[in-house]
Amino acid sequence: MSSPKFVEQAQGANLSDAADSTASGSVDEVVQGVLGRRLRESWEQIVREDIPQKFMDLLTDLKNTEQRGPGGGG
């Protein structure tokens, strides 16, 4: 049984974020690191998708409507 040397390092372990816990400390920290990484991967996968054209069209519409003035939109 190895003594938990990491306890000292891990004393700063808090739940401040799921961010890079590259240095593996306590088990909790390892698990938290994995969770955080999965969470960000899953999020980034959506963020990296191309912006659908309909959103750009919508912004163009909003701009045009405004330029035509209130009531000018159709």
Added chain:
Amino acid sequence: MAGPDFEQALVGAIPHLRAFARSFANDAARADDLVQETLVKAWNSRDSFTPGTNFRAWLFTILRNVYFSQHRKLRREVSDPDEQYQNSLAVQPEQYGHLDLADFRTALGVLPADQREALVLVGAEGFSYEEAAQICGCAVGTIKSRVNRARNRLVELLGDEELKSGGGTAQGEQAAGDRRPVKRAAQG
């Protein structure tokens, strides 16, 4: 914010709004409707944005409001679309050799909405606890405890061992075989 700047910032935030919307409604089309309405609201109320404050937080707050007002309406009309959605997700992730993204998303879908929200705001989008609290209109301590409970629940759902082995292979994904994250394109 002047017109063109505002527009640019808005466009830059769209991918993040889409991700946030997807955490409310996993149905991609419904999520995008939510984003669309958010953009209109944001555009029309851009004078209410305080320069110097977090623009994305402002947008996320709007999206949230749009969601909850729609949700109240929907509840009156149909039984509860999201409850149905939750139920369809309320399946324990299968026990594979290790964890992949699809399993992770399934587990995320099982979390209570308030916990999932707190977790994605802080853990995925990277808002501070204070910003997340502002977006959700609750106390900072509430966000902290929600994030905490969300994490514990995820560990419960996914399994400590799975997470640890998943953690071991996360950096050398290919080394663990070519199990690539399941692409979850619009299912509907």
